[in-house]
Amino acid sequence: MFLSLPPAPPLAGLVQAYWFVQDLPGDFAGQAIRTSPIPLAVLSVNMGRPNATRDGALVPRVSMLGLQSRVREWRSWSETCFMMAMLTVPGVLRLFPHVQAGGADCLADLGALAGDAAAASLAGCVDAQAGPVRIAAQIDRWLLARLDRARCVPEGMRVAAAHAVLRAGGRVEQAAQAAQTDRRQLQRWFHRHLGVGPKEMADLERLHRSLRDVQSGRGDPLAGFSDQAHQIRNWRRRLGVTPGSYARGGGSALAAQFRPDAGTPGPAFYL
Template sequence: MFKILPPARDLATLVQGYWFVEDLPGDHAGAMIRTSPVPYAVLSVNIGRPNSEENGRLVPDVALLGLQSQNRSWCSWSDTYFVMVMLTVSGLVRLFSHTGPSSADRLLDLGAVTGDGPAKSLKSSVGAALTPLRIAGVLDQWLISRLSNIQAVPESRQIAMAHHALHRGETVETAAKLAEVDRRQLNRLFQRHLGVGPKELASLERLHSSLQSVQAGSGDSKNGFSDQAHQTRSWRRRLGVTPGAYSRTARTQLTEHFGTNNPLSGIAYYF
């Protein structure tokens, strides 16, 4: 089962969606699942057997993955069933402030971030909900409760404004002006709350847009890059393949469902 459900309206700017992946029969057991760099963070809850990382280590039952700058690989097993909360940049800053430096390109046990109590409560509540619709309701409730119990960082508005500019393809200089700081201050804000600088985030935005275009077979995959050589260098460095070679490869089921054929996804996450 592959499914995407939207968050509650109060979470719309913080959560892109709830992504469900289920392989209880183990039809794809042992298969490597590859994910691409994205300008999003992920809160994941394993309902079934946790997947393992490429080195064989099991992932935490409830985990937070910050901004992802390189492709990652996971191994699926039988009884695989998990849900991912796809967090926007604003969602990461608002819901899990000050975790960017420790979570960027790392999968953290949520208990180390929130304390064991909230993490265990989320795990047990999601596990008892049974259906995706009920699980989405549990996630809504847990996230909204967290919003009411933690204070927003003062810089969140500046980060959001700067990120929106970078998402539109504006320069770092323009993003800094919109946030009413200089480039050095903006870099400090981004590093403190996201674990990456604005230049790095702009690069992730370009790559993400390019991968979306290639997966969908429409749009300009070079949009945001200075030229094709620039695009190819970025793909090789972050994905390990050129756009041309990737466009000729067969898509996985996850890629087809979440990236190519699903208008609700909006994220080229599975590679």
């Protein structure tokens, strides 16, 4: 079962969606699952048999994956069942301030980032026997309670404003202007709160749009790139494949399940 559910309305700008992945019979057992670079962080709650990362380490019960700048690979087993809260940049800034410094591409136990009490309360609030809709509501309540307690970082709104410029295709200089600061300070803020610099964030946003457009067959995969050669270099560097090769070969079964088209809106995450 592969299902995408929206968060509660107050969380709409902070959580892109809740994704449920369940493979109890083990249809994908032993297969290498690949995920793409993505300008989102992922809060995961594992309710079934833990999956394994590429090096064989088991995924924590409750984990946080920072913004992903390169392809990741993990392996599924039978009895796989987990939920992913796809956190936007504003969501990271509001819900998990100060925990992403150096966290890009790192999959960590939530307890190591936000404290054991926070990790235990999240794990405890999820009823593994409940259906996806009820579990989504349970995660909603946990995140809303965290939102009430979390203290806004002073520069959080300025970082979010800069990110909005980059996400729309703006340049780093324009993002710094939107944040009312200079490029050097913006660089420090981005690394402190998101784990990547503004230029790399712009690259991730551009690649994500391009991959999403190729997967869905809609939009313009060249948008934001100076030319096709620029797009191909970016794809090869980040994904290890050209846009044409990927389009001809097609994505994985998981990519097809979550194809970001009008029927199942969502990020281009699975390859």
